[in-house]
């Protein structure tokens with residue numbers, strides 16, 4: 095195996111939200127730092143930087159991963175999907191984002207990009223989860239504003255389910271989930 099100097103920079107490239115991107119990264123650079131500081135895609139947030147809070151979650155080849163536990167060089171040649179992909183190019187929110195808006199599933203919004211990406215992955219594999227399944231996925235995320243009830247209600251609404259906490263759910267619940275992954279938007283639900 096070739097030895098890599100810690101300061102050596104490597105040219106890496108991958109597909110980000112349907113667009114080819116490339117840049118130079120030290121071998122130890124985290125994917126989150128590469129996205130934010132090299133590419134300028136600041137929708138992906140960084141909290142704990144050691145895999146606990148989940149706010150850095152992105153998709154690599156459609157699987158949710160912690161961006162802070164992934165080296166940028168590991169994304170070489172892969173497909174990376176971030177929160178910027180969720181809304182339509184004109185800023186129209188996708189059904190999951192709309193459900194978050196309708197169910198007040200965010201306060202400061204710092205944790206929101208990671209949670210949206212985790213459920214983008216999860217709902218693609220399990221489109222109609224139970225409340226317990228949603229809570230299980232959500233257990234991988236920390237929301238310092240503690241808005242968990244609203245998040246559960248939003249995911250249930252987006253997936254056509256209903257919650258055990260009817261006071262949290264609006265009459266608009268029932269939107270079916272179907273994420274669009276094209277484009278970049280200026281919505282607070284889709285960027286940092």
Ligand code: FES
Nearest residue numbers: 141142143148162
């Ligand atoms: Fe990655 Fe907290 S910043 S899990």
Ligand code: FES
Nearest residue numbers: 201203237238239
């Ligand atoms: Fe503030 Fe979750 S909405 S940290």
